[in-house]
Structures are given as C-alpha cells and as structure tokens.
Amino acid sequence: MPNASTKPKHGRRTRRRHREDPARNELVSSSLESAQQCLFNQDYGTAFVHYLLALNLAPVFKDFARDSFRFTLFKWAEELDSLGRIQDLFSCYEQALELFPDDEVILNSMGEHLFRMGFRDEAAGHFHKALKMRPDYPEARENFYRVANWLVERWHFLMLNDRGRNQKYQKAIHRAVQSGCSTVLDIGTGTGILGMCAKKAGAAHVYACELSKTMYELACEVVSANGLGGKINIIHMKSLEMEVPRDIPERVSLVVTETVDAGLFGEGIIESLIHAWHNLLLPRQISEPSATGRVIPAGATVFAMALECPEIRRHHRLCVSSVGGLSLAACGDLRSPVSCSSVPDDSMEPYTTERLSRLPGGYTALTQPFTALNIDFNNVQELEGLTSRPVQRVWLPVTQEGGLDALAIWFQLHLDQDNSLSTGPEEDTCWEQAIYPVHTTKDFALKLEDKLLVEVSCRDAYLRLCSVAVLRDGQEIRLDKPAPDLTDPGPNQNPEAQLCSALASLQTDHDKDFCVLECAEMALLNNEEYHRSFQNAVTKLFSQLKLANQNKRQNSSELFYVLDVSEGFSLLSLIAASQGHVKAYSSVEKNKQQEVLKRLARSNNIPEESLEFWLNGTEDDQGVLQRPSTEKLWSAIMLDCVETCGLVRQKLMDKASLARCLLEEGGRIFPERIVVHGMLVESDMLLLESAVQGQEPTLGFNIAPFINQFTVPVHVFLDFSTLECKHLSESVELFVLDLMDTSANYTTRQVKVRATHTGRVTAIPFWYHIFLYEDICVSTLSQHSHWKQAAVVLQEPLEVRAGDWICLTVNLHKSTITISAQTDSQPHPMD
Incomplete structure (x- = not known):
C-alpha cells in the first residue's frame, strides 16, 4: 500500500490576480x-x-x-x-x-x-x-x-439523369478497358462518374483531373463514398499543366473526357487532347495495338443548317423602327456581343446556345442540314492541323422561303465504333445547340431558287460558321458586310434593277463602327409594348403634375426632374425627355451607348440639355439616388425591378424606400407596384434539371446525395410558354410588392389555390405584372417580353386531385421570394 504521506494535499490555492496594465x-x-x-x-x-x-x-x-x-x-x-x-x-x-x-x-x-x-x-x-x-x-x-x-451548372443534373447517355459511355469505356486499356485518365472528371466506370470495368490505374475546386471536392466525396477513394487518384489541376511523372507516374492508354459544349470545341477539347497525345497518352502504334493510346470519344461529326427564328432575331439585332414615340433611325449599327466572322475577334463571342425545341414561336429550317466538319480525336496530326485548315465554302440550296436569322449546329459524338450520342434539336438530350446569329440581313428574305454561301473555319480552335453571300439569278449578294434596305421587291418593281441597286450600294464604304448591346438589352430595345406603356405612364404623370401646379398657382412650365437607374442600356430617360419641360438623368455608362442616346436625342429634336449622363457606376444607394440639385426633388424615379432571369432584383425594396424620400409631392416611382402571379404545374423536365432523380444509383454509383447538395429551389431563365408541363391550376395572385406605399407591404402571405386537374405538383412557375402607373401595366409573361420566368421547384412533389385546395405560403425577404406548398384540409365554400 502506498505511503499515505505521499498523497497530495488538497489545500486552498491562492489565485494569482491579473495585473492591470494602465x-x-x-x-x-x-x-x-x-x-x-x-x-x-x-x-x-x-x-x-x-x-x-x-x-x-x-x-x-x-x-x-x-x-x-x-x-x-x-x-x-x-x-x-x-x-x-x-x-x-x-x-x-x-x-x-x-x-x-x-x-x-x-x-x-x-x-x-x-x-x-x-x-x-x-x-x-x-x-x-x-x-x-x-x-x-x-x-x-x-x-x-x-x-x-x-x-454546378444545371446540365450536370440533366446529364446524370440521362440514362441513355450514361450507358453508352459506360459501354464504350468497358469495351476499351477489356481490350487492354488498363491505365485511364479522366479529363474534366466532374462528379467522377467516367473514372469510376473505368475502374469498375477493371482498369488497373485510374487518374482524374478537375480544374473547378468545387467539382474537385465533390468528385473526391463521390469516389470515397463509393469505396474507390484509394483506387482513383483525383488531381485538382488543368490537364494542360499535367506532366509525367510529376503528376501521374506513367503515360496512360486511355483518355476519357466529355469536355465539349454545344459548339463542340468551346471547352478546349482540341488543346487538351493535343497536349494529352504529346505528354500523357501512349503514342499510336499501328504495329503494336496493345501499346497504343486512344481517346473516348473517338471523334465527332458536326451538322449545320440555316434557319428563321423571331426569338433569336429580337435578341441579336434591331427589329423595330420606333419605340415609345422615338424614331430609332439614327441608332446606327446595333448588335449583340455574339457575332461570328471568318476573322476571329476577341471582343465578340462566336456563338450562343439555345434549345431550339423550346424557343418561343419555334423556328423554320431554311436549308437541309449539311455536314460542316468531321474530326478524329485519335489523330493528333488532324487535331494539330485543325486551326490551319483552309476555309470550307459550302453552297446550300434554300429549301424554304424566309428571313435568315441564324445558323445552328449540333453534332454526333462517336464514342467508339458502336456507340454515339447526338445533340440534334429533335433529340432528347442534355445538350443545347450552338447558334450563330446573322446581323446584316435586315428585311432580306431568302427565296426558293437562292443558294446560301456558308464558310466554315476553325482558326482559333472555335468552330466558326458565317453566312457570307446569297446567289440569286446568277448574281452574288454579299451578306458579310452591313447592307442597305434589301427589301423584297414589290409586284411592279424590276427584281434585276433592285438587285443592281443593292449591289451598287454595297460598294460604298460603310461605317464599321458599331455599338454592342447585351442580348437582353437588345430584346428590351425591341420590346415595343414596354416602351409604349412607359410613354403613356410618364405622359399621364406629367399631365397630373402640371394640373396640380396650376391649381396651386405655381409655374406650370417648371422643369420636371427624372432619374432612370435602370441596369444597362435604357431609353426610358430619353422617352421622358421627349415629353418637354423635362430634365432627364440617364444611368447609361458606356461611351458608345451614350453616343447612341445622343444621336437619338438629336434626331428626335430633344434638346441636348434635356439629357444628362450622371451615374458613374457607384454602388452606394445613397450616392445613386440623390437630389438633382440642392433645392429640387425628383418628379419620377425609374427603378429596374426584375432581373432578366425572372427574379426580383436584390435590395429592390431598400432602394424603393430611399427613392420615396426623394420624390416631390405627387412624384412617383416607376413601377409603383409589382404583382407576382403563379400557377401549379407538373413538370418532369424541371425536376430533371434541378436534381438527380430517383432512388436507383447512377450506373450503380452513389452520386445523387452529393451533387444534390447544390440543388437550388428556384429555376431561372425559364420560358413558361414552351415548358414541358401539365397545368394543374389557373394562375393566381401570389404576392404584391408596393414600391410607393410602405404600409401596404407584408413579408408573408398565404394563398389558397384550387387544383383544376389531378396530378403531382412539382413546381410553381411565377411571373410579374408590373404596374408602371395606376392601371398601366406590362407583364413579364408577354410574348414580346425581354424577361424570362422563374419557378420554385418543390423538394417533394405534392399529389393533388382535381378540386383539392392547396395552401401556398409565400415569403419575401430582402426582395427574395420563397414559396412552400401543402394540401389544405380546411373546408371551402363551393365556387
């Protein structure tokens, strides 16, 4: 037994007091x-x-x-x-x-x-x-x-939900590994699915690289959760920076990748494969196939056609001659930032993307599809020679009369000799199509006897398609330069004389300077209904203000001060200034866009002193919404309330509160209120684009719980008119945002909606009725609206029967709208 005297004594210790440091x-x-x-x-x-x-x-x-x-x-x-x-x-x-x-x-x-x-x-x-x-x-x-x-872009969810696509990739990878490709590199691994397919097929060593930090971390989680954490080496790096043996110990026998966009080459697949063939892949050896490297996909065939499409047209070129009482003849050459020419221009995007099958108003094919390009990803010499290929000139017979608005391309991706994927407009695919808008054919219609000349090139590793000329009656009409009015000749006009006149005009040197507007800004400029409504609203407001001044025996000719804080290019200040006795301040910042407004002001006889460019990009609301001068207040303040994507702009209500304090008596905020409308729908497409669906693992791999962390409850940039869905109710008013009356606003509202059809409520699309002034209203659901719609996608679909009542709880927090839904068990009176 230990000596008791060695046990510690539990006496009270004096705590040392902290010494103050004066x-x-x-x-x-x-x-x-x-x-x-x-x-x-x-x-x-x-x-x-x-x-x-x-x-x-x-x-x-x-x-x-x-x-x-x-x-x-x-x-x-x-x-x-x-x-x-x-x-x-x-x-x-x-x-x-x-x-x-x-x-x-x-x-x-x-x-x-x-x-x-x-x-x-x-x-x-x-x-x-x-x-x-x-x-x-x-x-x-x-x-x-x-x-x-x-x-995590929404196509990731569509891609993982595309069973056909996944199975074809899996079959091609399995066949390659079984034929001897035992070492594999997955370039741009994303969720890691292709690398896991290779490992499951029996590959001895699998490497994967991913540039996005978010996707890299996601892939690491997915691979680890599927028991392959130590069997697949994932590298957070761009493949172009990888070296052997620093990053991977050996050259691989198989590269798998899906770094292709709607334009095939837009994600840099050519550059990455050239680098892989020289640095990461086993070289091709015809005499010894077992030691030969290969790529999946093996190659691609690109198809293209010319088309007419009003929806594409209004987003890329000026389609109207006047809006809001203003003649636009003096605008000059306006175009979107998407413009393809045979000579690369870093300031312009060569193409945009659209899902042709979902475009409002549809499209009309003006030519038959033609093969624009064939590419072999397993031929490094062909890849290296792509950018130096001579420009291919293709004459296309016109098969349907119509206005030429764009060229569209899609491709067939050849995974191996037996498996391929198509991104065509009629296919059920996760890919969109690449669109090459045409800017210089205003009012020019193709005829059945015409032939369209298209040039195809790849000078900067982007696939470029340009419509450069039309062959008509043996004469070549150039389209690759700004043209005069090439209107279709009337019944009493000589077509040959008109053609000669057009050709003569084309010999004149045209001003090559043009002004670029974003696609949404171009669509806004083409929105006649919106500008007409605004013109009516300011006319009504100024009439009432003048009358009020007369009743007060004040000077009725005193200037009205108007402030437009719209995002981007806007004509609202100019429309207000055209009313007379108005000093308008515009938020347009870009010099070329300011010049366009100045030219329009001069051509519409608006005095130069009536328009001022004042806001210099400050993000401080206190700095943006100031008095026009120390003794004045604003007669009208125009707020940009809804984003093009379909959401209410952030901090809108804060800006409205500040703006109200700066209005003169009788002055108004435009718009004065926004009414949110919505509808119950069943849409499998929205579910597929919002999250990986179903309980079954993707190709046997557990991926959904990880990527679904990035599911967002609101789907934006939606075209409700073409959405694949079943309407389960009538439209209903969901919420009101009153920008003029603080006391009228609320943060939560419950709305009862009656189901008109039986089904599953999967989403609630919503849009806005924007009341500019009193009963003058524009809708973001209008056919000609520059706005898209948005939709709340429910986490769990709600089963309903026709006649059921559904309770929607709508919340507003700092301009953000959220919606939840549940069946309502309370009895309701008969309609």
Whole structure:
C-alpha cells in the first residue's frame, strides 16, 4: 500500500490576480474613442485601424464592439472597392476574420465581394461556412443558391439523369478497358462518374483531373463514398499543366473526357487532347495495338443548317423602327456581343446556345442540314492541323422561303465504333445547340431558287460558321458586310434593277463602327409594348403634375426632374425627355451607348440639355439616388425591378424606400407596384434539371446525395410558354410588392389555390405584372417580353386531385421570394 504521506494535499490555492496594465488600458480606451469619433466623421479607414488595435489588445470588448466594427468594415470596403484597391479590400476582410473567424455576416459579405470579382469557388466556401455558423441566415442561403448555379451548372443534373447517355459511355469505356486499356485518365472528371466506370470495368490505374475546386471536392466525396477513394487518384489541376511523372507516374492508354459544349470545341477539347497525345497518352502504334493510346470519344461529326427564328432575331439585332414615340433611325449599327466572322475577334463571342425545341414561336429550317466538319480525336496530326485548315465554302440550296436569322449546329459524338450520342434539336438530350446569329440581313428574305454561301473555319480552335453571300439569278449578294434596305421587291418593281441597286450600294464604304448591346438589352430595345406603356405612364404623370401646379398657382412650365437607374442600356430617360419641360438623368455608362442616346436625342429634336449622363457606376444607394440639385426633388424615379432571369432584383425594396424620400409631392416611382402571379404545374423536365432523380444509383454509383447538395429551389431563365408541363391550376395572385406605399407591404402571405386537374405538383412557375402607373401595366409573361420566368421547384412533389385546395405560403425577404406548398384540409365554400 502506498505511503499515505505521499498523497497530495488538497489545500486552498491562492489565485494569482491579473495585473492591470494602465498604459494598455488607456491605449485600448483611446482607440475605441478614436474609432467612434472617426466613424462619426465618416473616416472609415482610420476607424477600422483603431478598432483592429483595440480589439486585438482587448478581445474582451469584441462582443461589445461587433456591430460597430462590422459597419466600419463594410463602409471602408465600399470605399476601397470604389478606388479599385481590391487587394487592400481583401486584406481588411482577412484581418476582420482573424478577429471574428465565425462571424456569419462578415463571411457572407466577403463571399459577396469574391463572387462579384469572379472568384466563385472561394465565394461559395464563405457562403457555405456562413450557413454552417447560422443555418437560418437568409442572405447567406440566397447567396449560396445563386453561386450554386455557377459552380454546378444545371446540365450536370440533366446529364446524370440521362440514362441513355450514361450507358453508352459506360459501354464504350468497358469495351476499351477489356481490350487492354488498363491505365485511364479522366479529363474534366466532374462528379467522377467516367473514372469510376473505368475502374469498375477493371482498369488497373485510374487518374482524374478537375480544374473547378468545387467539382474537385465533390468528385473526391463521390469516389470515397463509393469505396474507390484509394483506387482513383483525383488531381485538382488543368490537364494542360499535367506532366509525367510529376503528376501521374506513367503515360496512360486511355483518355476519357466529355469536355465539349454545344459548339463542340468551346471547352478546349482540341488543346487538351493535343497536349494529352504529346505528354500523357501512349503514342499510336499501328504495329503494336496493345501499346497504343486512344481517346473516348473517338471523334465527332458536326451538322449545320440555316434557319428563321423571331426569338433569336429580337435578341441579336434591331427589329423595330420606333419605340415609345422615338424614331430609332439614327441608332446606327446595333448588335449583340455574339457575332461570328471568318476573322476571329476577341471582343465578340462566336456563338450562343439555345434549345431550339423550346424557343418561343419555334423556328423554320431554311436549308437541309449539311455536314460542316468531321474530326478524329485519335489523330493528333488532324487535331494539330485543325486551326490551319483552309476555309470550307459550302453552297446550300434554300429549301424554304424566309428571313435568315441564324445558323445552328449540333453534332454526333462517336464514342467508339458502336456507340454515339447526338445533340440534334429533335433529340432528347442534355445538350443545347450552338447558334450563330446573322446581323446584316435586315428585311432580306431568302427565296426558293437562292443558294446560301456558308464558310466554315476553325482558326482559333472555335468552330466558326458565317453566312457570307446569297446567289440569286446568277448574281452574288454579299451578306458579310452591313447592307442597305434589301427589301423584297414589290409586284411592279424590276427584281434585276433592285438587285443592281443593292449591289451598287454595297460598294460604298460603310461605317464599321458599331455599338454592342447585351442580348437582353437588345430584346428590351425591341420590346415595343414596354416602351409604349412607359410613354403613356410618364405622359399621364406629367399631365397630373402640371394640373396640380396650376391649381396651386405655381409655374406650370417648371422643369420636371427624372432619374432612370435602370441596369444597362435604357431609353426610358430619353422617352421622358421627349415629353418637354423635362430634365432627364440617364444611368447609361458606356461611351458608345451614350453616343447612341445622343444621336437619338438629336434626331428626335430633344434638346441636348434635356439629357444628362450622371451615374458613374457607384454602388452606394445613397450616392445613386440623390437630389438633382440642392433645392429640387425628383418628379419620377425609374427603378429596374426584375432581373432578366425572372427574379426580383436584390435590395429592390431598400432602394424603393430611399427613392420615396426623394420624390416631390405627387412624384412617383416607376413601377409603383409589382404583382407576382403563379400557377401549379407538373413538370418532369424541371425536376430533371434541378436534381438527380430517383432512388436507383447512377450506373450503380452513389452520386445523387452529393451533387444534390447544390440543388437550388428556384429555376431561372425559364420560358413558361414552351415548358414541358401539365397545368394543374389557373394562375393566381401570389404576392404584391408596393414600391410607393410602405404600409401596404407584408413579408408573408398565404394563398389558397384550387387544383383544376389531378396530378403531382412539382413546381410553381411565377411571373410579374408590373404596374408602371395606376392601371398601366406590362407583364413579364408577354410574348414580346425581354424577361424570362422563374419557378420554385418543390423538394417533394405534392399529389393533388382535381378540386383539392392547396395552401401556398409565400415569403419575401430582402426582395427574395420563397414559396412552400401543402394540401389544405380546411373546408371551402363551393365556387
């Protein structure tokens, strides 16, 4: 037994008292006081430094000063951002997070800056961490949903839901591995599915690379969850940077990839395969096939055709001669940033993408499809010679009369000799088609006897298609330069004389300078209904203001001050200025776009002094919404309320609250209110585009739980008129946003909807009736609207029968609308 005297004695110990440091305390106190004083003087940079010093010296004050510190940080960050001091901005956030590493508000704010600067992966990490700190934090949740659309694009879900596509890839990979391709590299692995197929087929060594940090981490999770964590080596790297033996120990015998976009080459597959053949793949050996490298897909055939499509036309060129009482003849050459020519232009995109089968109004094929290109991915010499291929000139007989709006392409992807995938417009596929808009054929119609000349080239590893000429009656009409009015000749006109006149005009040197508008801005410019409604609204407002001034015996000829803070290009300020006695301020910033408005003002006899370009890109609402002068208030303020994608703009209600304070008596915000409408629908397509569906693993792999973390509840850029869906109810008013009357607004509303048909409610598409002034209204569901629609996709479909009542709970938080649905068991009176 141990000696009892060796046991420790439990006596009371005297706690050493912390010695106060008067100098330190005085420094902390004076720094906090100085921070408050600097804050009062709006010297945010100095205040931030004082807070850093005080809180680092005395962390005990962190909770006390947290709100003031946040406010100081955000105001100082705004200043640094406006000065372009981006590195200093992020340094301040890093210092702030050293003090408050778990502050969800600071994490979210830094994520917003990162996302706006283009650092999407890093932004997502901050939003995700903020949600971990506070799962009910709505700003972080909304931001994460927005960034999730960028990080994991919706086609990932469609692709994983496409069983036919997945099985064909699996068969091709299985056959290659079984024939001796034992080492495999998956380039652009995404979720890791193709690499896992190779391992499951029996490959000895599988490597995969992924550039996106988000997708790399997702692939690591998926591979590990499927028991292949130590069997597939996933590398966070671009394949072009990979070397043997630094990154992988050996050259591989098989490369699998799906780095193709709607235009086939847009994701850099040519460059990555050339690099792979020279650095990562076993070389081709005809004499020894077992030691030969190969690629899946083995190659592709590209098809193209010319088409007429009003929806494409209105997004890429000016289609109207006047809007809102303004003649647009002086606009000059306006076009979208999508323009393809035989000479590459870095400032323009060669093509855009559309799902032709879903375009509102449809399309008309003007020629038969033709083969534009064949490419063998297993022939490195052919890949290297692609960009130096001579331009291919193809004459296409016109098979249908109509206006030439675009060329469209799709392709057949040859995985191996027996398996292929088609991205054609009639196929049920996760791919869209590539669209090459035509800008220079306004009012020019192709005829049945015409032949269209198309040039095909790949000069910068992008597939480029240009419609350059039309052969008519033995004469060649060039289309690859701005043309005069090539209208169809009337019954009494000589077609030959008209053709000669057109050709003579084309010899004239035209101004090559043109103004670029975004596709949505071009569609807005072509929206006659919207501008006509706005013209009627401002006319009505100014008439009432003049009458009110007369009744008050005030000067009825006094100027009205109008502010337009629309995003991007807008004619609203000019339409207001055309009313007379108006001083209009425009938010248009780009010099060329300002020149277009100035030309329109001159050609429409609007005095130069009536229009001013005032807003210089400031993001501070206090700076944007100012008085026109110290003694004046605004007669009208135009707010851009709805994003093109179909969502209400962020911070709309905050801007509206500020704008109301700056209106003169009788002045108005345009629009004055927004009414949200919606409908119950059953749409399998929306489910397929929103999440991996079903309980069955994809090709036997457990992928859905991981990628479905990036499911977002709202589907945007939706064309409701062409959505594959079953309507289960009539449209119903969901919510009202009153921009003029604060007291009329609410944050939550319950709406009872009666099902008109039996089915599964999978989504609630919604759109807006935008009331500009009193009863003058435009709808974002209009056929000619430049806006798209959005839809809330339910996490679990709701079974309903015709006659059932469904209760929708609609919430608004900082301009973000959320909707939940459940069956309503309460009795309702008969209709």
